[in-house]
Amino acid sequence: MANIKFVNEELEIVAADGANLRIKALENKVDVYKTWGKLTNCGGYGQCGTCIVDVIEGMENLSPPTETEKRKLRKKPDSYRLACQVQVNGEVSIKTKP
Numbered sequence: 001m002a003n004i005k006f007v008n009e010e011l012e013i014v015a016a017d018g019a020n021l022r023i024k025a026l027e028n029k030v031d032v033y034k035t036w037g038k039l040t041n042c043g044g045y046g047q048c049g050t051c052i053v054d055v056i057e058g059m060e061n062l063s064p065p066t067e068t069e070k071r072k073l074r075k076k077p078d079s080y081r082l083a084c085q086v087q088v089n090g091e092v093s094i095k096t097k098p
């Protein structure tokens with residue numbers, strides 16, 4: 001099982017291994033988009049880059065970065081991921097809208 005802790009929201013949820021981080025956030029009413037992203041996001045296809053999250057702990061429990069993420073996050077800190085591209089396989093702490 002994957003425990004996902006959303007730091008800003010003070011919310012911890014349990015998900016099945018391999019759960020998509022963006023979907024789990026939205027299912028639990030955790031907003032991963034800033035204002036502009038709410039209107040323009042690509043719906044989870046890795047195209048818009050608006051679903052960025054900061055991984056505070058547990059990067060090793062996430063799926064490796066996809067080629068899309070590597071391209072979109074080229075100039076961002078290593079702890080940043082695109083929520084829609086991430087599968088969670090264990091305990092992780094996430095900061096939304098970094």
Ligand code: FES
Binds near residue numbers: 042044051084
């Ligand atoms: S929702 Fe567009 S890149 Fe993640």
